Amino acid sequence: MVTAPPVAQATGITKRFGPTVALHDAGITIRPGETHALVGRNGAGKSTLVSVLTGLQAPDEGSVTFGGRPAPRLAERDAWRQRVACVYQKSTIIPQLTVAENLFLNRHGRGRGGLISWRTVRDRAREVLRTWSVDVDVRTLAGELDIEQRQFVEIARALSFGARFIILDEPTAQLDGAAINRLFARIRDLQQQGITFLFISHHLQEVYEICDTVTVFRDARHILTAPVAELPRAELVAAMTGEGAAKGGGPSRRPVAAGSPTVLAMEGSAVEGAYHDVSFRIRGGEIVGLAGAAGSGRTEVAETVVGLRAADTGTVRIAGVRPRPGSVPAALRAGVGFVPQDRHQQGLVPEMSIADNGTLTIPERLGPRGLIDGRRRDAYARSMIEKLAIKTPGPQLPVSGLSGGNQQKVVMARAMANDPKLLVLINPTAGVDVRSKEFLLGKVEEIAESGTGVLIASDELDDLRTCDRVLVMFQGRVVAEKAGDWHDHELVAAMEGVDLDV
Structure with missing residues (x-):
């Protein structure tokens, strides 16, 4: 045969x-x-x-x-x-075009005088949809x-x-x-x-x-x-x-003090189309991971905590304060520091200096009545550069002139600038080299040791190894909680919606 x-x-x-x-x-x-x-x-x-x-x-x-x-x-x-x-x-x-126009975009066919026969286009579109059993009106705008x-x-x-x-x-x-x-x-x-x-x-x-x-x-x-x-x-x-799969690293850290205050309390929170009925707490000094594959809802939960999204139901409290939902300034005032998912789109103003980028969240500390004292700003920037080992000739360099790892350190510096009670990081080591990744995660541990609570939303296992515990999300819900000694196989399986006992 x-x-x-x-x-x-x-x-x-x-x-x-x-x-x-x-x-x-x-x-x-x-x-x-x-x-x-x-x-x-x-x-x-x-x-x-x-x-x-x-x-x-x-x-x-x-x-x-x-x-x-x-x-x-x-x-x-x-x-x-x-x-x-x-x-x-x-x-x-293309949402502004009809179904028929989308189906035959740039291949409409033309009649006499080179004009498009829309009747022919619609007839051809109906035939295509009928052949493949797609029940949609060809005149409908695709955006609908x-x-x-x-x-x-x-x-x-x-x-x-x-x-x-x-x-x-x-x-x-x-x-x-x-x-x-x-x-x-x-x-x-x-x-x-x-x-x-x-x-x-x-x-x-x-x-x-x-x-x-x-x-x-x-x-x-x-x-x-x-x-x-x-x-x-x-x-x-x-x-x-991989056969050399590792375990999480949470237990090697100093245990969180029993009397540590709650710095994040999310109760019954939901955003339509993103996640449902999410509740968890983080204490001061605790590092909690929020793991999940693309579309699991982990990013949206983290963005709700920092005010980028407003939940449809439920509450979010930061150190006992309930900031106005959907307000980043309110979340910052309540004590949140934030490293966003995409430093290029959400984290940096590329042509502004390191000093300006690193102090965007603390203008009130840089001078009276909203005026910025350049010397005070630059002094803070220099201490930040030293603390985070940012490789730069000085604080006035535009952040666009930095490597990816050093740009991420600037984003981290800004998140730490307001001495947060809760630090929220989304994919914090994406697009950085191995040495920068190790440095940033080490800095997260230092921050937690000082009493700050940390939420890391990521699907990168290395980001999650330092966590005391990891909450796993799948299709918009928290489906598992893993202690810090989790194994790669079991965490990945939970993130992918697989029961290894089946």
């Missing part, structure tokens, strides 16, 4: 971005008609592989084939669309569709180019349980019609529900490929974390 060639195959793929090796001799083979899962922790190389498979990036080494034939040249975009399409977690649908409908429209658009291989990148991240079930039903229907899927997800229980085969990447390398039905969940988690 003649075996059909793989729908898609990547072999020996190596891709570097400067000194960073994003993929090293990695590969994947996807067979016709299957739903093939690609899983791995952040930084494993999944996104880079997708960019290679879709022709957005050329590999430095290795090859890609579709149906046994070499992939098109990167410039041949139409040829790529006929072979592969990707439906991303962040929608590429819900997330589930937009995904189905994007899948239909991909199929309309001729592709029969679809990459789904975190397709369930923003869907509720009922919508996920409908999506999975559509995937199974499309499989019966000869469509092949590459399914990328942080939720491992979904891999066992919908996928036939799973491939694991770790540290930019291919680790294993196996039939899902033959791979125990514990072995899948072990492949993602």
Whole structure:
């Protein structure tokens, strides 16, 4: 019997971005008609592989084939669309255009005089949606569709180019349980019609529900490929974390004093579409982790604490004070220090100096009646530079001239400037080198030793090792609490929604 060639195959793929090796001799083979899962922790190389498979990036080494034939040249975009399409977690649908306009964007076809026949466009759009069983009015503005409908429209658009291989990148991240079930039903229907899927997800229980085969990447390398039905969940988690998986480091710290005051009390808090019924407390001197994969709600909980979001229900108290919900200034006055998720978008004003960036939260300490004393500001900045070992010729250097690790130290300095009772950090070591990461986490421990409570919201295991305990979130709820001696395997499993006892 003649075996059909793989729908898609990547072999020996190596891709570097400067000194960073994003993929090293990695590969994947996807067979016709299957739903093939690609899983791995952040930084494993999944996104880079997708960019290679879709022709957005050329590999430095290795090859890609579709149906046994070499992939098109990167410039041949139409040829790529006929072979592969990707439906991303962040929608590429243009909300101001109708469904029909989105389906045939830049390929409307023209009638007499070169004018677009909108009637023909709408008729073609109806035919595409009917063929792939998508029940949406083609005249509807895409911005009026819900997330589930937009995904189905994007899948239909991909199929309309001729592709029969679809990459789904975190397709369930923003869907509720009922919508996920409908999506999975559509995937199974499309499989019966000869469509092949590459399914990328942080939720491992979904891999066992919908996928036939799973491939694991770790540290930019291919680790294993196996039939899902033959791979125990514990072995899948072990492949993602590595055989040398470590334990958390919380117990090595000085125990939190029994009489330490509560510096954070969140009770019954909820934000629609993000998280539900979250309650926990942090005492002075305690480091608490808030772990979870993308879409788990961990970031939104942390942003609620610091006033970037207002909860729909529930309360947040900082050191006994209930700041006005959704107000960052009120949270700062109550005693919060904050390191945001993205230092570039939320943490720094790039053309302002180190001194100005580091003192944005304490103008009242820098001079009377709102006036800033430059000497006082610079004196504070110099002490901050020394305390955090920021490599700079002086406090007047724009922060845009610093390395990523030193920029993050400036953000940390500003968070510490108001002597916070509670320090909240979201992905605090993202995009910094190993030495800067160790330094920053060591500084967090120092801050906790001084009596400040710390909340670290992150999916990076190294960020969480210093925690006294870790709360794990999954699909908007706190599903587990782990003491400081947790093991990588069990924490990752909880974050991915997997019960290792099953």
